Amino acid sequence: MSFYKDTGRFLGDDRLAFPQPDFRLLRFWSEDHEPHLRLPDWTEVLSRMLLKVDVEPLTPTPIQVDASLRLLPGVRFGSGQLSAMLIQRTRAIAAADREGFLLIINTEGPLAMRVAGREIALEEGDGCFLRCSDEMSFIRRTTGRHACARVDGARLRALVPDADELSGLVIHRGDESLRMLTTYLRGLDDSQGLTGADLRTMVVSHIFNLLVLVLHSAREAMAGGLSPAEIRRRAIKRYVADNLADQELSVAQVAGANALSARQVQRLFEAEDTTFSEFLLVKRLENVHAVLTDMRQAHLSISTIALAAGFGDVSYFNRTFRDYYGASPTAIRQATADRRNLPPMA
DSSP, X not given: OOOEESOOSOBSOSSOOBOOTTOSEEEEEGGGSOGGGHHHHHHHXXXXXXXXXXXXXXSSSOOOEEEEEEEETTEEEEEXXXXXXXXXXXXXXXXXXXXXEEEEEEEESOEEEEETTEEEEEOTTOEEEEETTSOEEEEESSOEEEEEEEEOHHHHXXXXXXXXXXXXXXXXXXXXXXXXXXXXXXXXXXXXXOOSHHHHHHHHHHHHHHHHHHHHHHHHHHHTTOOHHHHHHHHHHHHHHHTTTOTTOOHHHHHHHTTOOHHHHHHHHHTTTOOHHHHHXXXXXXXXXXXXXXXXXXXXXXXXXXXXXXXXXXXXXXXXHHHHHSSOHHHXXXXXXXXXXXXXXX
């Protein structure tokens, strides 16, 4: 049986115990459940305590979950680690459980989403603000972590009148208010009893105030004119930059990690009059150039730098580098040393 703390009287059937609607902490650990019961138990706990969903494992092994959930006046929130799974809110489910808003924050591993027919890729540290009335799905292809908060719709709309218009907007990991809210939610773990009514009221106020700041950043991003295509393109470019060292990096791999088709990825680059392959090559060349002109890394051989940037063929690298920069890698490095009056390099 899962461990429930400070929950008062349990309600439920003979096998699963549930706290009253005002529970302060619920801990679900899949190892406490028989392997064949983990999926239905987690689906029921998640649906009754946070958000109604269907859950489908993406591997043949039993699901793994280690999560904490809390309910305070006007706020339900939780965080945890989940194995590969698909979590869906169909149109029918959303229609039956539509009140409020949801902020999901991806804290470890890639997380793909589909919201009202739109594909969204969340990298580590990214967040996405959603209406609970929207049809949506979350795809975690590998084990990862995320935090989420579901808040009262009326209370949030009183603070942010255009909250509905912000649904589906991604808040990127560099946003300070999002980082603060993430840290705050994760800090409210099972060591925090929140037994005092005044303390719980203060915590709820903090969560709403931080969420208002997050949505202010989201509104500014929207005012900046970022289209859904541009948001996806930026996410793909960031994924490529983070995985340059992978010599097998391909458009199919990038598409899968971002819950898109390979053709969709190609179209995003074609809109900028380039291709995925051209973009990847340029990013690798720029990466090598940056290292070559950094004298703190002068001890590294050119072949080592090229291989670390994802080039598997040094001859091909040398040829493409000269074509792009009009000089050899050795000449670029030597020119940098000459400008700084350093001794010649081999």
